[in-house]
Amino acid sequence: MGRRWRPRRIVNLILLLPILGxxxxxxxxxxxxxxxxxxxxxxxxxxxxQPVQREAVGLDAISPHLVQAVVASEDQRFCAHDGVDWGALRTVVDDEEGPSRGASTITMQAVKNVFLWPGRSYIRKGLEIPLAVLADAIWGKRRTMEIYLNIAEWGEGIFGAEAASRHWFRKSARDLTRSEAALLAATLPNPIARSAGRPSRGVRAAAARIQSRTGQVEGLMGCLRR
Structure with missing residues (x-):
């Protein structure tokens, strides 16, 4: 009898694992x-x-310039969606290496960084979507932004806005200027290859584009106000 039930128990356990997860x-x-x-x-x-630099701070301790720059660069509809920008998700073109970053909202990037693994795959993207909707419902916009800015990578072993600001500009995140914030936002797609403190011509050009867009998103960020 024990042998007969053992395979069924294994199957039940396998089916239970996703629920437990x-x-x-x-x-x-x-x-x-x-x-x-x-x-x-x-x-x-x-x-x-390996060393890690990170000092968690509240959103009030981070310059509004950085918040605006990140929204302008990463997710201009941050306040308008439910964690997933369904329109962008439908129109983005995926390449042969896996889903691109183009349709990823700030919420999706936050849950990826907190719960999932790095890299590009359809499996991970499929998990990001329900997790982002869940996070948006539980955390809300302000807390989601706060978490994202405290876990985003800004260099080898440098995590969060406060550590990045002190490492690259020798100042607190609350004191970042508009141009410094744009430089940090410009490095987010590839923080290991791009440097905010020693920006290449390409990073400077990207930062200039981001800075020119910050004024356009300033009025779209009401969800981040207390």
Missing amino acids: LVLMLMLALVYSAVTPPSTLMLGRWLTR
């Missing part, structure tokens, strides 16, 4: 609504004993 992520999302989480990249560096 969802419950765990829901519990973590609730915890992270009050506690600033590490990113999976940070955890990986800690596990391999």
Whole structure:
């Protein structure tokens, strides 16, 4: 009898694992609504004993210039969607290496950094979408932005706006100028290859484009006000 039931128990366990995973992520999302989480990249560096720079701060301690620059660069409809920009998701063209960054909202990038792994794959993108909707419902816009700006990578082992500001500009994140904020936002797509403190001509050009767009998004950020 024991042998007959053992395969069924294994199948039941396999079927139960995704449910347990969802419950765990829901519990973590609730915890992270009050506690600033590490990113999976940070955890990986800690596990391999590599240095990590990160000082978690509240959104009020981060320059509005950086918030505007990140919205202008990464997700101009941040206040208008439910965590997923469905229109952008439908129109983006995926290349053969996997889904592009183009349709990723700030919320999707936040949940990817907190719950998932780096890289590009359809599996990960498929997980990002429901997690982003869940995070938007639990965290809200202001907390989502706060988490994102505290876990975003801005250089080798440099995580969060405060650490990035102190490393690259020797000042607190609350004191960033508009041009410095645009430089930081311009490096987000590839923070290892791009430097805010020693920007290439391409990074400077991207920062100039971002800075020119910040005025356009300023009126679209009401969801971030208290």
